Amino acid sequence: KAGVTQTPRYLIKTRGQQVTLSCSPISGHRSVSWYQQTPGQGLQFLFEYFSETQRNKGNFPGRFSGRQFSNSRSEMNVSTLELGDSALYLCASSLGGDRNEKLFFGSGTQLSVL
Amino acid sequence: AQSVSQHNHHVILSEAASLELGCNYSYGGTVNLFWYVQYPGQHLQLLLKYFSGDPLVKGIKGFEAEFIKSKFSFNLRKPSVQWSDTAEYFCAVSPMEYGNKLVFGAGTILRVKS
Numbered sequence: 001k002a003g004v005t006q007t008p009r010y011l012i013k014t015r016g017q018q019v020t021l022s023c024s025p026i027s028g029h030r031s032v033s034w035y036q037q038t039p040g041q042g043l044q045f046l047f048e049y050f051s052e053t054q055r056n057k058g059n060f061p062g063r064f065s066g067r068q069f070s071n072s073r074s075e076m077n078v079s080t081l082e083l084g085d086s087a088l089y090l091c092a093s094s095l096g097g098d099r100n101e102k103l104f105f106g107s108g109t110q111l112s113v114l
Numbered sequence: 115a116q117s118v119s120q121h122n123h124h125v126i127l128s129e130a131a132s133l134e135l136g137c138n139y140s141y142g143g144t145v146n147l148f149w150y151v152q153y154p155g156q157h158l159q160l161l162l163k164y165f166s167g168d169p170l171v172k173g174i175k176g177f178e179a180e181f182i183k184s185k186f187s188f189n190l191r192k193p194s195v196q197w198s199d200t201a202e203y204f205c206a207v208s209p210m211e212y213g214n215k216l217v218f219g220a221g222t223i224l225r226v227k228s
Contacts, residue, residue, distance in 0.1 A: 003157075004157075014140070024147075031214070033214070033215075033216075033219075035216075038159040042202065042204075042218055042219070042220045042221060043206075043218035044217060044218075045214075045215045045217070048214060048215065050215070055213065056213045056214065056215050071200060082223070090157075092156070092158075094214070096212050097213075098213075099146055099208045099210070099213060100146060100162070100163075100165050101214070102160045103158075103160070104159075105150075105157045105158040105159070106157060107157045107184065108157070
């Protein structure tokens, strides 16, 4: 069974640009969560999607948005990039998004903002 | 602020030494508790989890953790570490009111010397 796939693996952007990251969950998983990992702040929850609906949201500005498609694949968009958005963005999937479920993480997309 | 604290950022041990990594959280209600591990070059994976019942939980690779409600702690232990345990370990908490959102600690980097 294939794991959680995130593309691209690396991205370099400049301030003010926008970026879209992609996540394909494990087959059959309907919940996709996104986390930002930085050396200073650690892992922080961005949002979670289930059945194409955002079900949970962290404390990030509106520049961070996402969506989920009918095949459960998810995209995350960051507009008007800032230097502080440089981070590893991790996607995690689970079957139904229940808080008791194990999360399966992808390898992440490393975003560098210059 | 509500948070998860991991006591040590870096731990260095010799093989066969015993390990205990501390984790404390500040949520007063019902929580689910997790330890995730990230081996070098690999993605985050679940080590063990606690939802209810026996406060001593056993995970993969000989790890165990004890939930002490009165101390808001969930410390990770292993009686005898191996070189292959070199990794970064993350404690995570899922408060009931947060749905399936995980709040992570800053992580502890463990290096086991052979």
